[in-house]
Every structure is written in C-alpha cells, then in structure tokens.
Amino acid sequence: MPYIRETILTTVDAAGTVHIAPLGIIEDGDGWVVAPFRPSRTLDNLAATGIAVVSYTDDPLVFAGCLTGRREWPLTPVEGCAVPRLEAALAHDVLAVERVTEDATRPRFHCRVAASASHAPFTGLNRARAAVLELAILVSRLTMLPRDKIESEVAYLRIAIDKTGGAAERQAWGWLMERVEAHLAEGD
Ligand SMILES: Cc1cc2nc3c(=O)[nH]c(=O)nc-3n(C[C@H](O)[C@H](O)[C@H](O)COP(=O)(O)O)c2cc1C
Numbered sequence: 001m002p003y004i005r006e007t008i009l010t011t012v013d014a015a016g017t018v019h020i021a022p023l024g025i026i027e028d029g030d031g032w033v034v035a036p037f038r039p040s041r042t043l044d045n046l047a048a049t050g051i052a053v054v055s056y057t058d059d060p061l062v063f064a065g066c067l068t069g070r071r072e073w074p075l076t077p078v079e080g081c082a083v084p085r086l087e088a089a090l091a092h093d094v095l096a097v098e099r100v101t102e103d104a105t106r107p108r109f110h111c112r113v114a115a116s117a118s119h120a121p122f123t124g125l126n127r128a129r130a131a132v133l134e135l136a137i138l139v140s141r142l143t144m145l146p147r148d149k150i151e152s153e154v155a156y157l158r159i160a161i162d163k164t165g166g167a168a169e170r171q172a173w174g175w176l177m178e179r180v181e182a183h184l185a186e187g188d
Helices: 041-049 060-067 127-140 147-164 167-186
Strands: 004-012 018-028 031-034 051-056 075-078 081-086 091-101 108-118
Touching (some): 004 060, 004 081, 018 041, 018 081, 018 108, 051 108, 060 127, 081 091
Antiparallel strands (some): 004 018, 031 108, 051 091, 075 081, 091 108
C-alpha cells in the first residue's frame, strides 16, 4: 500500500467559491494523487480548475469540524494561486493536476507540486490527535461498518483521548461522537 498523508484540501469552482474538505493524498513519486469518491465537490472543482492547495495541519478541530458540518475555518491567500490555504496550516503545497485516471467510483487526479511553503513549527505527536483523526475516518465510513466494529474502535480510541487529550481534542471528539451516537441510535 502507498504512503498516504491526511490533509485539508482546498479547491475553488469556476466562480471562485472555495470548498474545503479533509482528504488523504497518495504519494506518487515526487507528486501526489488526489482520489475523491463520486459525487464530490472537490472532484468537480479539480476537474474544472486543475488546482488544489493541500494544507498540512494537526489541528483536530478542523478535521472533526469538516466532518460535522463546520467548514468555516479561517483561510488565507496563497501568493500566485487562486486557491487559498488554511490559515492554521503548518505548511502547504499547491498541487497542479497533470493527468486524470478516470473511474466510475473514484477517479485519480495525478498532481505535481507546483509550490510549497512552511508557516509554523510542528510541535510533536499526540495520541489524542491521532485518535481524533481515526474517529473522523470512522465517521466518514459509518454506513459501511457493522455496529460491533464501531463500538470496539470507539472504545479503543477513547483511551488516548482520556489519557492524553487537551481541550481541543476533547471538543473535536465530542463533535464526532454526536455523529456516531446518532448513527447508532438510528439502528436501535
Ligand atoms: C482524514 C480523512 C481523509 C479522507 N480522505 C478521503 C479521500 O481520499 N477521498 C474521499 O472521497 N473522501 C475522503 N474523506 C472524506 C471526505 O472528507 C468527505 O467525504 C468530503 O466531504 C468529500 O466530499 P466533498 O468534496 O463533496 O466535500 C476523508 C475524510 C477524512 C476525515
């Protein structure tokens, strides 16, 4: 399996309206593959403009927020690029689509890195942040997972939140758990 980096990806449509979504970008030599499932605004925007900005952040609130309808995160312009980045980005890359592998379910946009910049230091790993990221992925797949798998994953991930999380990690966890609990209640 290839290396995948979890990012916050910004794109714009033909009218310049910005869209923000968490996406895992797939290492591809010196470049990256962006692979959105259909239907997706990210996919439509990439097809229309051929440009994305990937923001590298470890802010758990942004990942959890985007998954729970809170997409209004501060953005800031990128010099020479029509697509902004996340203000909270520790670093970003501008990705330019070079070619597309078409697919009925999940097309692959093969991108080169057109520009890069760093903005703030990375301050180290934290288990609770990693747990929020895992729960965000789980929330994006709730309808595909059996109840016992969801419950056992949550129980395991919660240990890291309880032992190592700060206020932001607990807030992000709470937003995501509202989605998990609503989904499990539907099945009762
Ligand atoms: C860490 C993380 C990685 C994700 N990676 C992908 C991905 O590679 N492809 C995808 O279609 N959705 C991915 N998702 C789910 C998308 O963020 C979500 O479906 C999003 O709303 C995409 O649809 P949109 O472009 O219409 O907003 C990921 C979610 C998370 C939390």
